[in-house]
Amino acid sequence: MSVLSRRLVLLGMAAGAAVPTHLALSAEQVLPSWRDGAARDAILRFVQETTDRSSPHFVPEPERIAAFDQDGTLWVERPMYSQVIYCLDRVPAVVRAKPELAQVEPFKTVLRGDHAAIARLSMPDLEKILVATLTGMSVDQFASEVKAWLTSAKDPRWHRPFTDLTYLPMIELLQYLRANGYRTYIVTGGGQDFVRLYAEAVYGIPPEQVVGTAGAVDYHYAKDGKPVLIKQPKLLLNDDKAGKPEGIYFMIGRRPYLAFGNSVGDREMLEYTKAGAGARLALLLLHDDAKREYAYGPAKGLPPSKVGTFTQALYDEAMKQEWVVVSMQNDWERVFAFGQ
Amino acid sequence: MSVLSRRLVLLGMAAGAAVPTHLALSAEQVLPSWRDGAARDAILRFVQETTDRSSPHFVPEPERIAAFDQDGTLWVERPMYSQVIYCLDRVPAVVRAKPELAQVEPFKTVLRGDHAAIARLSMPDLEKILVATLTGMSVDQFASEVKAWLTSAKDPRWHRPFTDLTYLPMIELLQYLRANGYRTYIVTGGGQDFVRLYAEAVYGIPPEQVVGTAGAVDYHYAKDGKPVLIKQPKLLLNDDKAGKPEGIYFMIGRRPYLAFGNSVGDREMLEYTKAGAGARLALLLLHDDAKREYAYGPAKGLPPSKVGTFTQALYDEAMKQEWVVVSMQNDWERVFAFGQ
Numbered sequence: 001m002s003v004l005s006r007r008l009v010l011l012g013m014a015a016g017a018a019v020p021t022h023l024a025l026s027a028e029q030v031l032p033s034w035r036d037g038a039a040r041d042a043i044l045r046f047v048q049e050t051t052d053r054s055s056p057h058f059v060p061e062p063e064r065i066a067a068f069d070q071d072g073t074l075w076v077e078r079p080m081y082s083q084v085i086y087c088l089d090r091v092p093a094v095v096r097a098k099p100e101l102a103q104v105e106p107f108k109t110v111l112r113g114d115h116a117a118i119a120r121l122s123m124p125d126l127e128k129i130l131v132a133t134l135t136g137m138s139v140d141q142f143a144s145e146v147k148a149w150l151t152s153a154k155d156p157r158w159h160r161p162f163t164d165l166t167y168l169p170m171i172e173l174l175q176y177l178r179a180n181g182y183r184t185y186i187v188t189g190g191g192q193d194f195v196r197l198y199a200e201a202v203y204g205i206p207p208e209q210v211v212g213t214a215g216a217v218d219y220h221y222a223k224d225g226k227p228v229l230i231k232q233p234k235l236l237l238n239d240d241k242a243g244k245p246e247g248i249y250f251m252i253g254r255r256p257y258l259a260f261g262n263s264v265g266d267r268e269m270l271e272y273t274k275a276g277a278g279a280r281l282a283l284l285l286l287h288d289d290a291k292r293e294y295a296y297g298p299a300k301g302l303p304p305s306k307v308g309t310f311t312q313a314l315y316d317e318a319m320k321q322e323w324v325v326v327s328m329q330n331d332w333e334r335v336f337a338f339g340q
Numbered sequence: 341m342s343v344l345s346r347r348l349v350l351l352g353m354a355a356g357a358a359v360p361t362h363l364a365l366s367a368e369q370v371l372p373s374w375r376d377g378a379a380r381d382a383i384l385r386f387v388q389e390t391t392d393r394s395s396p397h398f399v400p401e402p403e404r405i406a407a408f409d410q411d412g413t414l415w416v417e418r419p420m421y422s423q424v425i426y427c428l429d430r431v432p433a434v435v436r437a438k439p440e441l442a443q444v445e446p447f448k449t450v451l452r453g454d455h456a457a458i459a460r461l462s463m464p465d466l467e468k469i470l471v472a473t474l475t476g477m478s479v480d481q482f483a484s485e486v487k488a489w490l491t492s493a494k495d496p497r498w499h500r501p502f503t504d505l506t507y508l509p510m511i512e513l514l515q516y517l518r519a520n521g522y523r524t525y526i527v528t529g530g531g532q533d534f535v536r537l538y539a540e541a542v543y544g545i546p547p548e549q550v551v552g553t554a555g556a557v558d559y560h561y562a563k564d565g566k567p568v569l570i571k572q573p574k575l576l577l578n579d580d581k582a583g584k585p586e587g588i589y590f591m592i593g594r595r596p597y598l599a600f601g602n603s604v605g606d607r608e609m610l611e612y613t614k615a616g617a618g619a620r621l622a623l624l625l626l627h628d629d630a631k632r633e634y635a636y637g638p639a640k641g642l643p644p645s646k647v648g649t650f651t652q653a654l655y656d657e658a659m660k661q662e663w664v665v666v667s668m669q670n671d672w673e674r675v676f677a678f679g680q
Binding site for chain 2: 208219227237249251253272
């Protein structure tokens, strides 16, 4: 895309309508943390094509949906998903309420604080921890527990609140899309009601635009007669892999024009997005920056990871289907708002 | 509410922000199909209280959610829910595709066109018809079947497309709320993906703001390798009674400030809405107008109905909880856009 056509996009020609003055930015001012290159160009071209009324691929504003995975796409997912750290951090409080759990696995291991043993916990053991810490309480109690944790907990590497570990280039991309009439959705394998508690403040994404793995809630009456919703250990939506397009159909009812992921859990969402008519953009973030964040794959020979698997097969499909692979190392000038 | 304070609301003082000129209507121009009275006053007062920045009950715009039942609240539900009529109308096509069903109940009865026998069908028999006509196809095929039916089918009383049988006062109310920064949602026991196919054109409500009873879809690959979503006979969300607040939590993640229903299926949604802090408005439509529409209850001695049961117990709860009961006969100047 030439500098001229870029400027046209940015000056609002793309929106096909009046654009607030602050959006009339020069090419350099848009996506400032993105380096010049194929990935940034593909994004600018996609927005231009879908928002310019004279383009054959113009998309009316109500249909402009962009779907973003969260863990490893909008924020750091290593060494563990933040929500899993939340659940582990909640175990002492759960055991205080039910002291008999102190002698029962896997709670015993978690209480001991043995990081190596915790990292080796089996999936059924992990599920016991998720059920004990994420269900059985009212949705209001859950919300206050999560909010308290978000203000106090620190990540193990940068020693910052987890919500600081969002990628600045992605925040800029969300804002850029919204400024061009797109509604930005999170479509995450993480817990829907967990993510909803900070998505508005952190990403500018309101609760109703967060689609995630969700458990059932049951309608009950409290002692004062008021209705309460109690979180149940019953899965309603497993929003991962094929569950992502299924969840999008269920929760949004429209096919996205743009989807952004980083792992095999996002494959079907990207396929489904690209299979729609017109201009569609699918993107994958490759974590190849050990210095500023992490480097893991195993695509392109990067070391494999327990979370966020970007396999070589996924990379090959991306090449074949013309998905855009974004290299954290090469395409991002800056990774976090707080640092480099 | 005095005429003066009404005018202030309508002139945009209520919105706490610039209001487009076309919204600066006189009191008589707003909700023109509503008669002056307690119901209309309660609506205007609620909007004033929640949108006036100086009001103690001011609600920021992103939190302004209004939830509407559909059948019997936004459009006619008698003698049968329109979607059930759709399913019955689809039976011949289903039998053409699977001729062996012609000799099997309940399909045999439906094919015979025996209205009395059809009205007597048991719930398990009805479910067989719903499964046969609403599942097993791709979501795109389903959409084209429903759209074709919507343009050709006529209701048995007025002989008009079903989408003509929406209540004009309710359309005006949806528009009035949206003009005041509310997002209007449908929260229906009807099929979510059925209602989404006309809600935008008929009510101005986009697909992502329709919450309804929903079945699972499965992600498959068609012969050309493209992904398709196939509708499954597996219930994901039963959006009726307690399922309504549960569905609202799941799909929206915010408690509505206004909820409007007409039957025992809406009770929990209205309770949940009113239990929130600040100004909340719960409304119930009483069908007491046999001449212009239908009269059924059994509240207030109206004859009972197979659909949309407004029981005396619901009426009593409405009085106790200060829900507003809207009388179709007394509160509406006009019922339909096409007639009286």
